[in-house]
Amino acid sequence: MDVDYPPSAQEFRSRVKAFLGEHLPADWTGMGGLPEDEREAFRVQWRRTLGEHSMLAVSWPEQYGGAGLSLVEQVVLAEEFALAGAPQGSENDSFGIGMLGNTLIHLGTEEQKAHYLPKILSGEQRWCQGYSEPEAGSDLAGIRTSAVLDGDEWVINGQKTWTSAGHLADHIFLLARTDADAPKHRGITFLLVPMEQPGVEVRPIRNLAGYSLFNEVFFTDARTARSEVVGEVNDGWRVAMALLGFERGVTATTDAIRFRAELDRLFALARERGLTSDARVRDRLAWCHSRVEVMRFRGLQALTRSLAGQRPGPESAISKIIWSEYAQAYTELAMEILGPEALVPSGQRTGGLLQMPEAGTENSPLSWVETFLAARAGTIYAGSSQIQRNIIGEVLLGLPKEPRLDAGPFRELAASRSSQARG
Amino acid sequence: MFFAYDADQEEFRASLRRFLSDRAPLEAVRRATATDRGYDVELWRQMSTQLGLPGLHLPEEHGGSGTGLIEPSIVLEETGRALTSSPYAAGLLASLAVLRFGSTQSQADLLPGIASGELVATLATAEVGSPAGVGGLETTATSRGDSVTLTGTKVLVEHGHTADVLVVSATGADAGPTGARLYVVSGDAPGLSRTRSQALDLTRPVAQVMLDATPAVALGEPGDLSPLVDLGCALLSAEMVGGTAACLDMAVAYAKDRYQFNRPIGSFQAVKHRCADMLVALDGARAAAQYAVFAADRGSPELATVAPLAKAEASEAYTSAAGSTVQVLGGIGFTWEHDAHLYFRRAWADAALLGGPAAQRARVADALGL
Numbered sequence: 129m130d131v132d133y134p135p136s137a138q139e140f141r142s143r144v145k146a147f148l149g150e151h152l153p154a155d156w157t158g159m160g161g162l163p164e165d166e167r168e169a170f171r172v173q174w175r176r177t178l179g180e181h182s183m184l185a186v187s188w189p190e191q192y193g194g195a196g197l198s199l200v201e202q203v204v205l206a207e208e209f210a211l212a213g214a215p216q217g218s219e220n221d222s223f224g225i226g227m228l229g230n231t232l233i234h235l236g237t238e239e240q241k242a243h244y245l246p247k248i249l250s251g252e253q254r255w256c257q258g259y260s261e262p263e264a265g266s267d268l269a270g271i272r273t274s275a276v277l278d279g280d281e282w283v284i285n286g287q288k289t290w291t292s293a294g295h296l297a298d299h300i301f302l303l304a305r306t307d308a309d310a311p312k313h314r315g316i317t318f319l320l321v322p323m324e325q326p327g328v329e330v331r332p333i334r335n336l337a338g339y340s341l342f343n344e345v346f347f348t349d350a351r352t353a354r355s356e357v358v359g360e361v362n363d364g365w366r367v368a369m370a371l372l373g374f375e376r377g378v379t380a381t382t383d384a385i386r387f388r389a390e391l392d393r394l395f396a397l398a399r400e401r402g403l404t405s406d407a408r409v410r411d412r413l414a415w416c417h418s419r420v421e422v423m424r425f426r427g428l429q430a431l432t433r434s435l436a437g438q439r440p441g442p443e444s445a446i447s448k449i450i451w452s453e454y455a456q457a458y459t460e461l462a463m464e465i466l467g468p469e470a471l472v473p474s475g476q477r478t479g480g481l482l483q484m485p486e487a488g489t490e491n492s493p494l495s496w497v498e499t500f501l502a503a504r505a506g507t508i509y510a511g512s513s514q515i516q517r518n519i520i521g522e523v524l525l526g527l528p529k530e531p532r533l534d535a536g537p538f539r540e541l542a543a544s545r546s547s548q549a550r551g
Numbered sequence: 552m553f554f555a556y557d558a559d560q561e562e563f564r565a566s567l568r569r570f571l572s573d574r575a576p577l578e579a580v581r582r583a584t585a586t587d588r589g590y591d592v593e594l595w596r597q598m599s600t601q602l603g604l605p606g607l608h609l610p611e612e613h614g615g616s617g618t619g620l621i622e623p624s625i626v627l628e629e630t631g632r633a634l635t636s637s638p639y640a641a642g643l644l645a646s647l648a649v650l651r652f653g654s655t656q657s658q659a660d661l662l663p664g665i666a667s668g669e670l671v672a673t674l675a676t677a678e679v680g681s682p683a684g685v686g687g688l689e690t691t692a693t694s695r696g697d698s699v700t701l702t703g704t705k706v707l708v709e710h711g712h713t714a715d716v717l718v719v720s721a722t723g724a725d726a727g728p729t730g731a732r733l734y735v736v737s738g739d740a741p742g743l744s745r746t747r748s749q750a751l752d753l754t755r756p757v758a759q760v761m762l763d764a765t766p767a768v769a770l771g772e773p774g775d776l777s778p779l780v781d782l783g784c785a786l787l788s789a790e791m792v793g794g795t796a797a798c799l800d801m802a803v804a805y806a807k808d809r810y811q812f813n814r815p816i817g818s819f820q821a822v823k824h825r826c827a828d829m830l831v832a833l834d835g836a837r838a839a840a841q842y843a844v845f846a847a848d849r850g851s852p853e854l855a856t857v858a859p860l861a862k863a864e865a866s867e868a869y870t871s872a873a874g875s876t877v878q879v880l881g882g883i884g885f886t887w888e889h890d891a892h893l894y895f896r897r898a899w900a901d902a903a904l905l906g907g908p909a910a911q912r913a914r915v916a917d918a919l920g921l
């Protein structure tokens with residue numbers, strides 16, 4: 129069935145296809161098709177090409193170096209890039225462009241926009257996200273990292289953790305506690321902090337799949353200028369939440385495209401091993417196909433709503449559960465198909481991407497084992513499956529909240545938590 | 552239009568929901584299904600004459616309103632939500648068979664009556680060994696000169712004990728390469744005996760229909776009947792989505808009201824997350840059913856994979872939601888008095904009609920060339 133995109137969007141689609149045809153290498157199958165030692169150079173050069181053609185921050189207004197594209201054009205662009213297996217930017221771009229840039233455009237001052245947006249786009253600054261801490265994960269408002277004014281500077285002390293791409297970044301946006309006497313959600317400030325200074329130390333953490341993609345970041349009297357606050361002092365929670373809401377609508381239809389490419393790989397794997405006639409494998413493959421189709425249909429619904437002017441809201445909790453749990457299910461099926469081959473897996477590796485391998489990756493046992501291992505992350509980051517189910521229950525279904533034990537000034541909560549921990 | 556119901560369709564849904572909750576609440580459904588006929592004739596008259604439901608999708612030349620299939624899917628979703636007992640779905644599927652396979656003559660003979668609601672028609676295809684009723688049939692057509700008779704046994708014939716006209720699938724010398732062809736049998740034909748079954752699903756009357764050299768008329772030429780199964784799967788998915796939503800509403804309302812340990816039980820995560828899972832499954836099933844119906848409406852070839860997958864998704868969403876609802880309700884959910892079991896029964900019955908989730912996924916795998 130043809131779902132009718134507006135004619136203008138289809139015209140834009142041809143332009144994107146033409147761009148990709150012109151600028152991707154002739155024998156392009158995806159990043160996974162390049163030898164590993166050539167990928168980094170390609171990435172850098174590709175990002176430059178995207179920048180030159182205003183294809184990096186396509187949703188931003190043109191005055192900030194964006195392409196000022198409408199929502200449907202952004203979607204079309206994301207779809208065509210996904211279909212071609214072409215990267216849309218670097219690891220740090222999802223933080224710099226997708227999260228921080230959009231937040232600044234909506235909530236930043238003119239000076240902040242003029243200063244940061246061009247540097248984010250040019251690649252001069254590479255950003256990471258400092259939200260989580262050892263004591264504050266799902267309960268993000270429990271952060272303890274403190275920021276205290278000293279003349280014209282904030283002095284920052286504390287620790288962030290699970291900071292993705294922190295080892296590649298030179299700037300971090302973070303949440304710090306600026307008023308410990310206020311209730312926990314009220315005394316938080318959103319700060320922009322340079323990392324190349326003596327008070328900031330980054331230590332890599334190796335993940336379950338064996339790759340070092342996230343980090344601990346320690347702050348010891350680290351400094352940033354007083355003006356580096358987004359939104360108001362002590363109103364950082366609102367900024368933090370706004371940031372999490374950006375870019376939700378745009379990926380609605382691309383998840384299905386990427387999972388479709390993965391499913392084609394899985395079908396091929398099952399065929400190569402002669403298992404498509406096995407009743408159980410066949411049933412599970414058809415189930416996977418159904419789930420990916422459901423993602424496609426839901427994506428079309430979400431896009432239709434966005435085009436009608438509705439902002440994506442809490443229903444994205446449903447999408448998060450669907451894709452992250454599916455990611456575990458289809459990779460578990462791959463393990464079943466591989467059987468003993470998965471135990472000493474051979475062939476090309478994935479390069480340690482978190483969601484799925486780069487397009488063009490060889491259909492190797494090792495790529496499947498790594499994808500299977502990496503799939504455990506999706507139900508934890510960006511709001512765990514349990515947190516999503518709380519959101520669905522409380523926000524979408526209106527079920528009563530659990531009784532809370534965390535009212536009152538943060539200082540007292542933190543103190544009672546410490547004494548429990550000691551006791 | 553992109554991929555959403557339009558404002559008129561949403562308005563139609565809302566007014567139908569109001570009508571059914573005023574006119575046919577669940578007490579009334581119970582009363583109606585307990586009668587021999589199994590439905591409320593006066594309600595059916597209102598659905599037909601006042602709301603014009605049975606003719607919605609039929610061409611105007613046959614007394615219909617020519618809407619396409621989206622409006623009927625909305626009717627099914629709402630009657631599925633309300634568990635309305637009426638010959639609507641039976642007539643819809645029979646009329647789709649007549650539209651697709653029937654000659655001009657048989658269309659002119661049957662469709663105006665179906666559109667007005669005066670002629671109750673049903674599809675008699677399923678057999679004990681053939682849930683979808685289009686392959687592996689035992690019911691056989693025998694022709695002698697110009698006349699045809701059918702012999703065999705059909706099961707799960709919706710409103711089969713009262714229908715005026717039955718569209719019956721049968722095999723035989725004239726069945727063509729697919730081995731199955733459709734015939735029209737009158738409800739008062741000789742050699743026809745029909746008995747209402749003691750069914751798992753209490754709110755949808757079904758019958759066993761035995762044909763013993765029963766006179767029949769071929770419905771057009773032989774042809775592949777599987778598109779009819781696909782249409783049935785797409786439409787049944789919409790009905791199941793309505794039922795799933797009703798279960799979720801019921802469970803959530805109770806979880807807000809019922810207190811234990813000085814808290815509403817819905818504040819316990821074990822309950823809350825179960826409700827959340829119902830919504831996740833419902834949301835996916837709804838998207839799939841809607842897409843399948845849109846594909847059917849546009850006559851898209853995608854229907855062959857989309858309809859069975861929608862049926863499988865909706866079946867699993869509905870059966871698990873109905874089970875979860877009984878669980879969330881506790882003891883009261885296990886009573887005859889409470890309506891939860893009506894949905895639980897319907898869920899499992901619908902899931903099996905035209906083939907269960909595993910059978911549907913096998914069709915998906917076939918269609919994908921796996």
Ligand SMILES: Cc1cc2nc3c(=O)[nH]c(=O)nc-3n(C[C@H](O)[C@H](O)[C@H](O)COP(=O)(O)OP(=O)(O)OC[C@H]3O[C@@H](n4cnc5c(N)ncnc54)[C@H](O)[C@@H]3O)c2cc1C
Pocket residue numbers: 257258259260261262264265266267289290291292293342482505508509510511512513514515518820
């Ligand atoms: C691969 C990866 C990349 C990440 N990248 C970043 C990053 O770049 N920047 C950043 O700031 N953070 C990042 N994170 C951190 C991520 O946001 C947190 O891991 C997440 O919020 C969960 O917090 P936690 O790990 O402390 O687990 P906890 O919150 O301690 O949760 C532990 C378990 O308890 C459950 N749980 C917690 N609260 C509840 C509740 N109320 N109800 C029911 N169950 C509950 C959780 O679901 C989980 O199963 C990343 C995490 C991962 C895995």
